[in-house]
Amino acid sequence: MSLVEGRETRGADGGPDAVGDGRGTADEQTGAGVRAGRRRLLGYVLLVLVPVLAGGLALAAGDPAGPGTAARSAGSTTAVLLLAIGGVLVVALAAGTLAARIGQPRVMGEICAGLALGPSVLGQVAPDVSAWLFPPKVVTGLDALAQLGLVLFMFGVGQELARTRTTRGERGFTLVALGSLLVPFAAGTCAALWLAPRHVGQAAHPTAFALFLGCALSVTAFPVLARILSELGLLGSRTGRLSLYAAAVGDGICWVVLTVALTLAQGKGPGGQWGTLLASVLLVLVLLGPVRLGLARLLAGRIGRSPAATCTLCVAAVAASAGLTAALGIHQLIGAFLFGLAWPPAPARGAVAAASSVAAFAQLLLPFFFLGFGLSLDLGNLSLDSNGVVLLVVMLVLATLSKVVGAGLAGYLAGIPRTGALEIGVLMNTRGLTELVVLGIGHEAGLIDTQLFAVLVLVTLATTAMTGPGVRLMRSARAHRAAARGPDEARADRTDSEPAGSHRSRSDRAGSSPG
Numbered sequence: 001m002s003l004v005e006g007r008e009t010r011g012a013d014g015g016p017d018a019v020g021d022g023r024g025t026a027d028e029q030t031g032a033g034v035r036a037g038r039r040r041l042l043g044y045v046l047l048v049l050v051p052v053l054a055g056g057l058a059l060a061a062g063d064p065a066g067p068g069t070a071a072r073s074a075g076s077t078t079a080v081l082l083l084a085i086g087g088v089l090v091v092a093l094a095a096g097t098l099a100a101r102i103g104q105p106r107v108m109g110e111i112c113a114g115l116a117l118g119p120s121v122l123g124q125v126a127p128d129v130s131a132w133l134f135p136p137k138v139v140t141g142l143d144a145l146a147q148l149g150l151v152l153f154m155f156g157v158g159q160e161l162a163r164t165r166t167t168r169g170e171r172g173f174t175l176v177a178l179g180s181l182l183v184p185f186a187a188g189t190c191a192a193l194w195l196a197p198r199h200v201g202q203a204a205h206p207t208a209f210a211l212f213l214g215c216a217l218s219v220t221a222f223p224v225l226a227r228i229l230s231e232l233g234l235l236g237s238r239t240g241r242l243s244l245y246a247a248a249v250g251d252g253i254c255w256v257v258l259t260v261a262l263t264l265a266q267g268k269g270p271g272g273q274w275g276t277l278l279a280s281v282l283l284v285l286v287l288l289g290p291v292r293l294g295l296a297r298l299l300a301g302r303i304g305r306s307p308a309a310t311c312t313l314c315v316a317a318v319a320a321s322a323g324l325t326a327a328l329g330i331h332q333l334i335g336a337f338l339f340g341l342a343w344p345p346a347p348a349r350g351a352v353a354a355a356s357s358v359a360a361f362a363q364l365l366l367p368f369f370f371l372g373f374g375l376s377l378d379l380g381n382l383s384l385d386s387n388g389v390v391l392l393v394v395m396l397v398l399a400t401l402s403k404v405v406g407a408g409l410a411g412y413l414a415g416i417p418r419t420g421a422l423e424i425g426v427l428m429n430t431r432g433l434t435e436l437v438v439l440g441i442g443h444e445a446g447l448i449d450t451q452l453f454a455v456l457v458l459v460t461l462a463t464t465a466m467t468g469p470g471v472r473l474m475r476s477a478r479a480h481r482a483a484a485r486g487p488d489e490a491r492a493d494r495t496d497s498e499p500a501g502s503h504r505s506r507s508d509r510a511g512s513s514p515g
Contacts, residue, residue: 081138085368088142091117092367103468105227107366107433111461114370120379139375146372149365150437151336155318156359157223157434158340161248172414177246179410180428181218181253184402188214191398195391195452202446203265211261212447215254216439216456217399220247221432221464228430228468232475239411239420243427246407251434258438259334265445266329279328283335287321287342296344299351310354314343318358331441366433373436376443382454391452396459403429403463419478423471430467435460 092110099109116122123130134142192210200209225247226235234240259280295317303309318336325335344351382388408425412418436457443453 077135077137080133080135081141084133084138084142085145087133088113088117088367088371089364092370103472104465105224105231105432105468107224107227108461108465110367111370111373111433111436114367114372114374115377115379116374117371118374118377120374120377123378124380134375139372142368143372145365146368147332149362150369151318151322151332152315152358152362153223153366153369153433154333154336154437155314155340155343156355156362157251158337159343159345159355159359160222160226160340161252162341162343163345172411172416173242173245175414176242176407176410176424177249179413180220180246180403180407180425181250183406183409184217184399185214185257187398187402188217191217191395199449199452201443201448205265205447208261208265209447211257211264212442215258215261216435216442217402218250219254219431219435219438220250220403220428221430221434222247222251223434224432224464225427225430225467228427228471232468232471234471239416239423239427242411242414242416243407243424246424246428254438255334255337258441259330261447262331262441262445263329265447280330280334283325283328283330284338287338291339292342292344295342295351299344304351307353307357310351311357314351314354314358317343333437333441370436373440376440377450377454377457379454379458382451382458388451388455392455392458395455396462399431399459400429400463400466419474423474426467426470426474429463431460432464435464 092113095109095113095116096106097109099112100106117130117134119130189210192206192213195213196206196209200206203209220243222244226244229235229240229244235244263280298304298313299310303313318339321335321339322332323335325338326332340355343355345355404422404425406425407428408421411421411424414421416424439448439453439456439460442448443450448456
């Protein structure tokens, strides 16, 4: 007891008692911390807040029409532009990630993000935020990024189509390509007879309207289809190869027909129309002839060994080709697409690497195209009365059935089993980004009105969204049926799904095995 008391006494004499009065010590420390915090707060007020407020009041009291007004306005526009760029990219990334997690292509999420940032969603929920984030000057800058991304994207599409090659043993390729193109094209032109009196655009050209609607129903999004096939593991299967080849041929023909429709819609006389078509033919011959050969030789030299020089040449040439076609009265995207066909896909490694880099950069800029698409389209203004609902349902059913029946029946007649042929039809129903590009061109040229434009956008989203789940469901049901019938029939059913050469490699392994 004396020892304890001694400790307590020494604690009282020497300072705060650490043993017997620990609670009082904690209270004192807390009080010291509060006093220190108050001193820091006072320092922030005197040294930071007061100067900031004084400077702000001085700026506010200045002459708003002074010489610095233009600079402040330009700085504000630049700040908002940079904030808009960052916001669009982040929202597109988040939407694309969410779409991938639910089994959809990332581009579906990016498309929906662009529509959500427009007047359809953000303009309705927070109109003040939308007006502040996307003023006219900022939209002009974002549209420039969108046009650059779109031109580079079309170059990538042309490059992918140039790399696509058919094999001599691929029977039925021509029939599938024609069936997936002509049946929906005929359905679209027939539907144009019913839709033209009410939904033709400002160009008011019935023939151009019919050609455009046939293209809109015939297009298959080649890049999105390739991505879906890769995610499903079907790139090497026969159904995957046939669908890619058919999409390549169909999209190429659709761009030619779209060029004719745009030429007719420009209101030129017969001489002007034939002049534009002749210029288009000459441009195709020059790009796919001398320009292609010249690029191959140029990239085989010193320039081809420099990645930076090759990429710079590629982007500059794409821009020049697109600008030349626009000057000739042809849409600039067609020029970029044609240059993609002319760019050497092989054997120059530098050319392939540069094309891949340009395509990757285009993917980064595409969200700005989706934003511009969303800003130009307010789905809230879509008339959902009885006529609007009928129009949406009819176009959705017509687009889906014409693609599935046309491609599926052609595949079946080409010797593919019924399930595989139906799978080709479902795959060819993917419209995606290419369809949005076609719709944007047609709406901008005045071929269709805003009501039909909005309906076809919804049809595009619906048909693209149903492709992946539809193919997965079909393959799951097919696997269950094959397993129930036995291993021999299961192997027979997998014939059109396995990569090329897989059966031959198995037989080779069986023949070379011991015994």
